[in-house]
Amino acid sequence: MMQASGVLEAARTLGASPSRTFYRIALPLARPAIAVGASLALMEALNDIGAAEFLGVRTLTVSIYSTWVNRGSLPGAAQIALFMLAIVIGLITLERWARRHQRYAASARQTRIVSPQQLRGVGPRSLIVLAWLPVLLGFVLPTSYLVIEAAKRIQFAGIEATIIRETCNTLGIAASATLLTTALAFVLAYSLRLARNSSGAHFIVRCGSLGYAIPGTVLAIGLLAPLAWVDSGIDKLAQNLLGLSTGLLISGSAAALIYAYSARFLAIGSGGLEAGLSKIPLSLDDAARSLGANANRRAGLIHLPLSRPALAAAMLLIFVDCMKELPATLLLRPLNFETLATHLYAEASRGSYESGAVAALLIVAAGLIPILLLTRYGSQKPQA
Amino acid sequence: MTLATTLDTSNPLSLQDLHHRFGEHSVLRGISLSMQVGEVLCLVGPSGCGKSTLLRLIAGLERVQQGNIAINGETIANASQHRRPEERDIGLVFQDFALFPHLSLLDNVTFGLHAAPRAERKTLALAMLTRIGLAERAADFPHQLSGGQQQRIALARALAPRPRLLLLDEPFSNLDVRLRHRMRLDTLHLLKTSGTASILVTHDPDDAMFMADRIALLRAGEIVQLGTPEDLYRRPNSPFAAEFFGDVNCLSGLVEHGGVQTAFGKIAAPQLANGSKAQVLIRPEAIKLTATGLSARVLESHSLGANALLGLALEDSALPPLQAQISSDNLPSIGAQVTLTLDLRGVFVFAA
Numbered sequence: 001m002m003q004a005s006g007v008l009e010a011a012r013t014l015g016a017s018p019s020r021t022f023y024r025i026a027l028p029l030a031r032p033a034i035a036v037g038a039s040l041a042l043m044e045a046l047n048d049i050g051a052a053e054f055l056g057v058r059t060l061t062v063s064i065y066s067t068w069v070n071r072g073s074l075p076g077a078a079q080i081a082l083f084m085l086a087i088v089i090g091l092i093t094l095e096r097w098a099r100r101h102q103r104y105a106a107s108a109r110q111t112r113i114v115s116p117q118q119l120r121g122v123g124p125r126s127l128i129v130l131a132w133l134p135v136l137l138g139f140v141l142p143t144s145y146l147v148i149e150a151a152k153r154i155q156f157a158g159i160e161a162t163i164i165r166e167t168c169n170t171l172g173i174a175a176s177a178t179l180l181t182t183a184l185a186f187v188l189a190y191s192l193r194l195a196r197n198s199s200g201a202h203f204i205v206r207c208g209s210l211g212y213a214i215p216g217t218v219l220a221i222g223l224l225a226p227l228a229w230v231d232s233g234i235d236k237l238a239q240n241l242l243g244l245s246t247g248l249l250i251s252g253s254a255a256a257l258i259y260a261y262s263a264r265f266l267a268i269g270s271g272g273l274e275a276g277l278s279k280i281p282l283s284l285d286d287a288a289r290s291l292g293a294n295a296n297r298r299a300g301l302i303h304l305p306l307s308r309p310a311l312a313a314a315m316l317l318i319f320v321d322c323m324k325e326l327p328a329t330l331l332l333r334p335l336n337f338e339t340l341a342t343h344l345y346a347e348a349s350r351g352s353y354e355s356g357a358v359a360a361l362l363i364v365a366a367g368l369i370p371i372l373l374l375t376r377y378g379s380q381k382p383q384a
Numbered sequence: 385m386t387l388a389t390t391l392d393t394s395n396p397l398s399l400q401d402l403h404h405r406f407g408e409h410s411v412l413r414g415i416s417l418s419m420q421v422g423e424v425l426c427l428v429g430p431s432g433c434g435k436s437t438l439l440r441l442i443a444g445l446e447r448v449q450q451g452n453i454a455i456n457g458e459t460i461a462n463a464s465q466h467r468r469p470e471e472r473d474i475g476l477v478f479q480d481f482a483l484f485p486h487l488s489l490l491d492n493v494t495f496g497l498h499a500a501p502r503a504e505r506k507t508l509a510l511a512m513l514t515r516i517g518l519a520e521r522a523a524d525f526p527h528q529l530s531g532g533q534q535q536r537i538a539l540a541r542a543l544a545p546r547p548r549l550l551l552l553d554e555p556f557s558n559l560d561v562r563l564r565h566r567m568r569l570d571t572l573h574l575l576k577t578s579g580t581a582s583i584l585v586t587h588d589p590d591d592a593m594f595m596a597d598r599i600a601l602l603r604a605g606e607i608v609q610l611g612t613p614e615d616l617y618r619r620p621n622s623p624f625a626a627e628f629f630g631d632v633n634c635l636s637g638l639v640e641h642g643g644v645q646t647a648f649g650k651i652a653a654p655q656l657a658n659g660s661k662a663q664v665l666i667r668p669e670a671i672k673l674t675a676t677g678l679s680a681r682v683l684e685s686h687s688l689g690a691n692a693l694l695g696l697a698l699e700d701s702a703l704p705p706l707q708a709q710i711s712s713d714n715l716p717s718i719g720a721q722v723t724l725t726l727d728l729r730g731v732f733v734f735a736a
Binding site for chain 2: 281283284286287288289290291292293294301302305306
């Protein structure tokens with residue numbers, strides 16, 4: 001709630017009751033923010049494959065996956081993907097529209113926190129329960145079940161070798177993708193700064209961050225054919241020049257996965273780094289220029305060191321997303337290459353969820369560590 | 385440092401007919417000036433007059449659209465060529481000092497010395513820190529310093545690579561009044577001993593008066609007047625210049641026989657045509673309390689410390705009260721009758 005407390009207080013002094021203030025002022029002002037949140041949630045829902053298939057909902061994502069994997073029809077999958085892309089573009093337009101209006105609504109901002117209001121009667125207790133409900137139902141309940149099942153399983157069978165291999169796979173590929181994505185994101189964000197936010201540069205960066213809105217299956221279907229062309233091109237070239245076959249160099253290896261992760265999660269990195277760089281005054285760039293430092297030297301000596309917190313945050317967020325990415329991984333992974341997420345998906349498909357408990361917990365743990373680190377970092381005073 | 389090494393027959397900086405627009409808005413309209421070796425030039429004017437844009441053009445942070453900028457006789461920027469800021473050898477001191485927060489003071493000052501041999505950099509930077517009296521704090525970081533110390537570091541950092549020209553953008557505006565007075569004295573000493581030609585942008589006429597060898601007064605993208613501080617204060621060429629460098633009382637009248645008739649008598653206006661309207665601007669300190677002269681009554685009196693500001697109503701006159709600035713020593717009481725004469729050195733006549 002980043003709303004101007006002044007507006008709410010003004011409504012109260014004009015004789016509006018708390019509920020009238022909420023419906024007439026707070027809710028309309030929050031409408032753009034609600035639209036942004038809703039469109040993001042819709043995009044996430046579009047992207048999801050695991051939960052949807054597991055619960056037997058035939059979503060577009062599930063259809064794309066089964067059309068390609070079970071029926072082997074890439075054109076069919078591509079057609080569905082195209083339709084999904086249209087929906088995504090609709091959602092992006094909605095989100096952009098909402099953000100534009102959000103800026104308008106935030107123009108009356110005064111960053112003062114609305115003074116807390118003392119509730120009486122049964123109100124406070126029920127509100128506390130209401131606030132805890134999502135955490136309880138969405139996190140505590142499933143995680144406790146996982147912990148119990150995982151404990152049983154480890155007691156019964158110990159830690160399996162496959163889990164360790166899959167964890168290594170997941171960590172390795174997530175780490176490589178994180179490094180690549182963060183590097184690309186820094187280049188994007190820094191270029192935007194060098195171009196002093198010119199509209200052309202903005203457009204390019206926005207295009208680069210579209211990947212985040214595109215569902216993993218759509219992205220994967222879109223990548224399959226081009227990567228195959230590139231592979232056969234490289235193969236032919238190698239056979240002509242060196243007389244040896246390189247086979248499916250990219251699409252047959254984890255390189256395709258890293259490519260897909262980078263395309264999909266670039267927006268997380270570039271968004272975070274743009275925000276981080278924007279905290280560095282432009283006069284530092286000008287000062288460094290007047291002292292003879294060119295763009296590379298400025299990046300290395302000024303911007304990289306000063307945006308270290310933003311870099312770390314971006315890397316953590318990208319890493320978590322890579323760890324749990326499922327739809328694109330299912331379609332693009334090399335043969336017999338399992339990550340924790342695909343392992344879990346396979347167990348769930350077989351109906352043996354309990355066997356997936358350890359993998360599931362590992363993913364949850366990997367997601368929790370960054371959240372803990374970030375909240376700790378966020379509560380620390382930034383070093384001047 | 386010997387004078388011979390810095391002496392150059394050509395001007396350290398010359399600007400020819402610079403024009404600049406932001407979209408439809410014209411910010412500079414034909415700026416030309418040239419600087420002397422070791423000169424401190426102040427660009428002053430109200431906000432939005434184009435002084436900061438001019439500074440950014442000279443530094444290379446903004447591209448020249450029309451006109452020419454030359455350093456030591458060599459063109460570095462015009463509409464078709466643009467030397468990048470990092471290749472101009474022009475130092476900059478910023479309003480917010482722009483110190484690198486993650487570098488020690490020594491590293492800040494060393495930053496611009498990458499052209500010097502590696503072994504000498506530290507020595508040069510330390511020598512610079514010694515000159516500004518902060519050598520013992522070389523390992524400290526910018527946030528550990530006071531505002532005045534930060535300003536000194538910013539100056540030292542800009543001067544360390546021995547730039548051909550130093551630009552200072554409102555360098556004192558982030559400092560409180562007392563510190564500001566000390567800092568401009570220190571800064572002036574440093575600039576003069578380094579012999580670097582400098583341009584200081586300020587909106588504060590006091591800073592300009594204090595620091596400048598010459599002042600360029602800008603309004604709406606044009607140089608209204610260029611001259612020594614004495615010129616601008618004593619011989620303003622327009623009401624705008626007169627009012628910019630100090631308060632004035634404004635009287636008006638018609639020109640007759642080469643003079644304007646005022647309550648103080650006839651004031652010479654040889655340059656104005658007979659019968660034309662004129663305005664007479666009188667500096668508060670040009671109104672003197674004397675034994676004889678024009679009668680007036682003291683309406684109000686405000687102490688400024690050593691001086692005092694009086695509000696005076698002229699006898700038998702419908703004119704609004706006049707402001708006079710006099711010494712606090714023999715201050716008349718409110719309501720007292722006084723007699724006034726004018727010191728004509730603080731009286732300026734312009735066409736109305």
